[in-house]
Amino acid sequence: xxxxxxxxxxxxxxxxxxxxxxxxxxxxxxxxxxxxxxxxxxxxxxxxxxxxxxxxxxxxxxxxxxxxxxxxxxxxxxxxxxxxxxxxxxxxxxxxxxxxxxxxxxxxxxxxxxxxxxxxxxxxxxxxxxxxxxxxxxxxxxxxxxxxxxxxxxxxxxxxxxxxxxxxxxxxxxxxxxxxxxxxxxxxxxxxxxxxxxxxxxxxxxxxxxxxxxxxxxxxxxxxxxxxxxxxxxxxxxxxxxxxxxxxxxxxxxxxxxxxxxxxxxxxxxxxxxxxxxxxxxxxxxxxxxxxxxxxxxxxxxxxxxxxxxxxxxxxxxxxxxxxxxxxxxxxxxxxxxxxxxxxxxxxxxxxxxxxxxxxxxxxxxxxxxxxxxxxxxxxxxxxxxxxxxxxxxxxxxxxxxxxxxxxxxxxxxxxxxxxxxxxxxxxxxxxxxxxxxxxxxxxxxxxxxxxxxxxxxxxxxxxxxxxxxxxxxxxxxxxxxxxxxxxxxxxxxxxxxxxxxxxxxxxxxxxxxxxxxxxxxxxxxxxxxxxxxxxxxxxxxxxxxxxxxxxxxxxxxxxxxxxxxxxxx
Numbered sequence: 242x243x244x245x246x247x248x249x250x251x252x253x254x255x256x257x258x259x260x261x262x263x264x265x266x267x268x269x270x271x272x273x274x275x276x277x278x279x280x281x282x283x284x285x286x287x288x289x290x291x292x293x294x295x296x297x298x299x300x301x302x303x304x305x306x307x308x309x310x311x312x313x314x315x316x317x318x319x320x321x322x323x324x325x326x327x328x329x330x331x332x333x334x335x336x337x338x339x340x341x342x343x344x345x346x347x348x349x350x351x352x353x354x355x356x357x358x359x360x361x362x363x364x365x366x367x368x369x370x371x372x373x374x375x376x377x378x379x380x381x382x383x384x385x386x387x388x389x390x391x392x393x394x395x396x397x398x399x400x401x402x403x404x405x406x407x408x409x410x411x412x413x414x415x416x417x418x419x420x421x422x423x424x425x426x427x428x429x430x431x432x433x434x435x436x437x438x439x440x441x442x443x444x445x446x447x448x449x450x451x452x453x454x455x456x457x458x459x460x461x462x463x464x465x466x467x468x469x470x471x472x473x474x475x476x477x478x479x480x481x482x483x484x485x486x487x488x489x490x491x492x493x494x495x496x497x498x499x500x501x502x503x504x505x506x507x508x509x510x511x512x513x514x515x516x517x518x519x520x521x522x523x524x525x526x527x528x529x530x531x532x533x534x535x536x537x538x539x540x541x542x543x544x545x546x547x548x549x550x551x552x553x554x555x556x557x558x559x560x561x562x563x564x565x566x567x568x569x570x571x572x573x574x575x576x577x578x579x580x581x582x583x584x585x586x587x588x589x590x591x592x593x594x595x596x597x598x599x600x601x602x603x604x605x606x607x608x609x610x611x612x613x614x615x616x617x618x619x620x621x622x623x624x625x626x627x628x629x630x631x632x633x634x635x636x637x638x639x640x641x642x643x644x645x646x647x648x649x650x651x652x653x654x655x656x657x658x659x660x661x662x663x664x665x666x667x668x669x670x671x672x673x674x675x676x677x678x679x680x681x682x683x684x685x686x687x688x689x690x691x692x693x694x695x696x697x698x699x700x701x702x703x704x705x706x707x708x709x710x711x712x713x714x715x716x717x718x719x720x721x722x723x724x725x726x727x728x729x730x731x732x733x734x735x736x737x738x739x740x741x742x743x744x745x746x747x748x749x750x751x752x753x754x755x756x757x758x759x760x761x762x763x764x765x766x767x768x769x770x771x772x773x774x775x776x777x778x779x780x781x782x783x784x785x786x787x788x789x790x791x792x793x794x795x796x797x798x799x800x801x802x803x804x805x806x807x808x809x810x811x
Contacts, residue, residue: 296498300496300528303513354441364383462515474504510529653674757795
C-alpha cells in the first residue's frame with residue numbers, strides 16, 4: 242500500500258502523514274490549477290501595459306525636470322543680478338571684484354557655468370565648474386573674445402527687449418566644452434540703467450546625468466535633425482530627421498515611442514519635444530527604459546501570486562486544525578517556535594505532547610535550536626576575536642597608537658551607555674570603535690610612522706583611510722551596521738571634516754561620540770612628536786571645540802563622564 246514502508250513503531254499510533262495528507266490532496270490540486278490560471282491572466286497579459294505606463298511616467302517626470310532646472314537657473318540669475326556691487330564691478334570692468342562678489346552664490350547654488358558681459362556685449366568674467374572637481378572648485382577666465390554677444394537671446398537683453406514672460410531669454414549654445422543650456426538676463430545699476438548681462442547655464446551632459454539619477458531612465462537630447470547632443474546611454478543612437486520632425490509636429494496631441502538596442506540591451510524610448518522658456522523648441526528629449534524591467538515585474542507578480550496561494554493553503558490547513566485540533570496542536574507549537582527562532586530567539590523549547598512523529602520532530606527541533614544557539618555564541622565570539630586581532634595588527638604597524646584602540650573602545654562604550662544607547666546599537670558601536678582606523682591598513686608605513694609633520698600629498702593619502710575602511714568592510718554583512726565610526730569619525734560638527742564634509746546631525750551619533758573620545762585619548766597620550774598634554778588642558782580644548790569639531794551635547798556628556806569617574810578634576 243501507499244504508506245506501507247513508513248515507520249510504524251511510534252507507540253502503536255497512526256502516522257500523522259496518513260491522517261492529514263489524503264483530505265488535503267484534492268484541495269491542493271484544485272488550488273494549483275487555479276493558481277496557474279491566475280498567474281497566466283494577471284502576470285503574462287498585463288506586464289506590457291504596466292511597462293508602458295512606467296515609461297510614460299518617466300517621460301512626464303523628465304519634462305518636469307527640464308522646467309525645474311530652468312527655474313533654478315532663473316533664481317540664480319536673479320540673485321546674481323541683484324547682488325550689491327555687481328553692477329558697479331561690471332561698469333568698472335573689474336573681473337576680480339566681480340568674482341569675489343559672485344563666487345559664493347555660484348558655488349552655493351552649484352551652478353556649472355556663469356558668464357558676465359558688459360552693456361556692449363564685451364566679455365568680463367567666466368566662472369566654470371572644474372570638471373570632475375570638488376563642488377567648490379571653479380575655473381575663471383577674463384577678457385576673452387565672447388561667443389555670446391552676437392547670439393539673439395543675448396542681443397535681446399542688450400537691446401532691453403521684453404516678451405510675454407519678461408526680460409529673460411534662454412537658448413542652447415555650443416561652446417568649446419560642449420552644448421550648454423543658458424538663460425540670460427539684464428543687470429541694472431542703481432539708477433535703473435543697463436549695466437551688463439549675466440548668463441547662467443549647465444551642460445546638457447550634466448543635465449542628462451542629473452535627470453537619469455532622478456528618474457532611473459536613460460536620457461538623450463537630440464537636435465532638430467535627430468543627432469545626439471548628450472546621452473546617458475553607453476551607445477546612443479540618433480533619430481531619423483523624419484522621426485524628429487514628427488515628434489515636434491504632434492507635441493500637443495501625443496508622443497512617439499520607438500524600440501532599439503544599445504550595447505546588447507533592448508530599450509523602449511518615448512520621444513517628446515525638448516523646449517525651454519516661451520515654448521522655444523530646440524530639439525527632442527528621449528526617455529528610455531530597459532526591457533529588462535518586464536522580467537522583474539513578471540517575477541514580482543509571480544511572487545505575489547505565490548504568497549496568495551500560500552495564504553490560501555494556510556487557510557485550508559486552519560480548517561483541518563479546527564477539525565483535528567488534537568492532531569495539529571503540536572504542529573502549531575512547532576510553527577510558533579520556528580517563527581521565534583527565525584526572529585532570532587534561540588532560547589525556545591517545545592514540550593512533546595503526543596506519541597507520533599511530531600514528538601520526534603519536537604525533540605529534534607529542541608536539539609537543533611540548542612546547537613544553533615551554541616554555534617551562534619561561538620561564531621560571534623570568533624568574529625569579535627577577529628576584530629580585536631585586526632585592531633592589534635594595526636597597532637603593531639603604528640607604534641604611536643599602541644593600546645589606543647582598546648582604550649578608546651572601552652571609553653566610547655561607556656560614553657554611549659551614559660547617553661542612553663543600549664542593545665545591538667551598543668554592540669555596533671564597540672565593533673566600529675575597534676575598527677575605527679582599519680582603513681590605515683592601506684596607508685604606507687613611510688607615512689603612517691613618520692615622526693614629523695605630513696606634507697600636503699601625504700595628508701591627502703592618509704585622509705583616504707575612511708574610504709578605504711568602507712571599501713574593506715562594506716561587503717561584510719555583520720559589520721555593515723558598524724561602518725559609521727570607521728567612515729565618519731573624522732567628520733566635524735561644522736562641516737569642515739572629511740571625507741564627506743557632513744555637518745551637524747548629518748554625522749551618525751556613534752561617530753560623533755567616538756570623535757571626542759578619539760581626540761581625548763590622542764591628546765593625553767605620548768606621541769613621538771610630542772608629550773601628552775595635561776588633562777585639564779585637554780578638557781579646555783574639547784570645550785573650545787564644542788560646536789566646531791564636536792557635538793555640544795556630547796561634549797557636555799563627556800565632561801560629566803570624566804568628572805563622575807574621577808578621570809580629571811574639572
